[in-house]
Amino acid sequence: MIPRLAITCGEPAGIGVDLVLQIAQNALPAQCVVIADTNVLKRRASELGLSPKYIAYDASAERQTSNAGEMTVVHIDCPAEVKAGKLNTANAPYVLETLDTATHGCVSGEFDAMVTAPLHKGIINDAGIKFSGHTEYLAALTKAPLPVMLLADNDFRVALATTHLPLKDVSAAITKASLTQVIEVLHHDLKTKFGLERPRVYVCGLNPHAGEGGHLGMEEIETIQPVIDSLKAAGMDLVGALPADTLFTQKYLQHADAVLAMYHDQGLPVLKYASFGRAVNITLGLPIIRTSVDHGTALDLAGTGRADSGSLLAAINSAIHLSRSSKT
Numbered sequence: 001m002i003p004r005l006a007i008t009c010g011e012p013a014g015i016g017v018d019l020v021l022q023i024a025q026n027a028l029p030a031q032c033v034v035i036a037d038t039n040v041l042k043r044r045a046s047e048l049g050l051s052p053k054y055i056a057y058d059a060s061a062e063r064q065t066s067n068a069g070e071m072t073v074v075h076i077d078c079p080a081e082v083k084a085g086k087l088n089t090a091n092a093p094y095v096l097e098t099l100d101t102a103t104h105g106c107v108s109g110e111f112d113a114m115v116t117a118p119l120h121k122g123i124i125n126d127a128g129i130k131f132s133g134h135t136e137y138l139a140a141l142t143k144a145p146l147p148v149m150l151l152a153d154n155d156f157r158v159a160l161a162t163t164h165l166p167l168k169d170v171s172a173a174i175t176k177a178s179l180t181q182v183i184e185v186l187h188h189d190l191k192t193k194f195g196l197e198r199p200r201v202y203v204c205g206l207n208p209h210a211g212e213g214g215h216l217g218m219e220e221i222e223t224i225q226p227v228i229d230s231l232k233a234a235g236m237d238l239v240g241a242l243p244a245d246t247l248f249t250q251k252y253l254q255h256a257d258a259v260l261a262m263y264h265d266q267g268l269p270v271l272k273y274a275s276f277g278r279a280v281n282i283t284l285g286l287p288i289i290r291t292s293v294d295h296g297t298a299l300d301l302a303g304t305g306r307a308d309s310g311s312l313l314a315a316i317n318s319a320i321h322l323s324r325s326s327k328t
């Protein structure tokens, strides 16, 4: 089976467009279908000194792997002119339309997976559209009750109990019910997507020193530990709650199939310090396969040819692997 992947370019003023063009210089063992405005691609390609052959996507044609120097495209109109590095609120609906097209294609089975290049959350909100991130948006589109963000560099996997929310709201968002659901989704997907029979998950506390016995916060005693104990009693292999600063050391990491951090900037800086440029963001808990890059729009690099496509390539390879090996 040749996997067919929908690839979105994200923010058109960002490096997503550059990266997709760079990736198309190489042959890939999948049919990569880029969802974008062909004119945006062509203009950026000429800025980068690239000239791929553009092929209009034909859903009825037989699947073929992607050839070097060719790009299969589903054209979506981008309303306003795109200048590399310059955000424009007028193009926010276009960004979402590319996501909608890719997602509907995955839900219908036309695509086996979607791979997303980075979008700019701020400019979409500036356009008057409430938006937190791909993770939440794709969950709403696919009616998934709870998405879980996981970033991975091979066997080093970091999942998050909460995603995009202000730090002041994190504690209230971690309830016994929400944390139980997050761990259940993580446990389920580690088995079905990563083939881990009995995944071992190390769980971080929320507070410094995991609350220091209640002297530095009560969330561990009142919420996190009771959830861990109850799921362990139900048969899951969980360790914690451990202080996050010491959990992220080799002594523990070498035994972990995944780490569950309580919030975005507790887990991701560690992962990015170790693996920036080759890690993959995988959304768990969706009825479709979605992978993404480990970085943002890097407006400072758009159109310069200096953006590193390592993480996008890793995201594509991960989507290919997951399309072939995932069980439901």
Ligand SMILES: NC(=O)C1=CN([C@@H]2O[C@H](COP(=O)(O)OP(=O)(O)OC[C@H]3O[C@@H](n4cnc5c(N)ncnc54)[C@H](O)[C@@H]3O)[C@@H](O)[C@H]2O)C=CC1
Binding pocket: 010, 015, 116, 117, 118, 119, 120, 121, 122, 134, 281, 292, 293, 294, 295, 296, 297, 298, 299, 300, 301, 306, 307, 308, 309
């Ligand atoms: N999956 C997604 O859609 C993601 C989107 N973002 C969004 O990106 C926007 C900008 O975020 P920032 O925090 O500035 O992070 P960023 O990742 O865009 O940039 C941080 C630094 O890393 C560099 N960098 C990023 N990607 C690179 C690459 N492929 N090659 C070489 N250098 C690279 C940039 O030049 C910059 O110096 C925000 O709106 C954020 O929400 C951030 C992360 C993921």
Ligand SMILES: NCC(=O)COP(=O)(O)O
Binding pocket: 132, 133, 134, 135, 136, 268, 281, 292
């Ligand atoms: N830092 C990772 C990130 O923000 C990715 O968000 P999403 O757009 O994939 O939900």
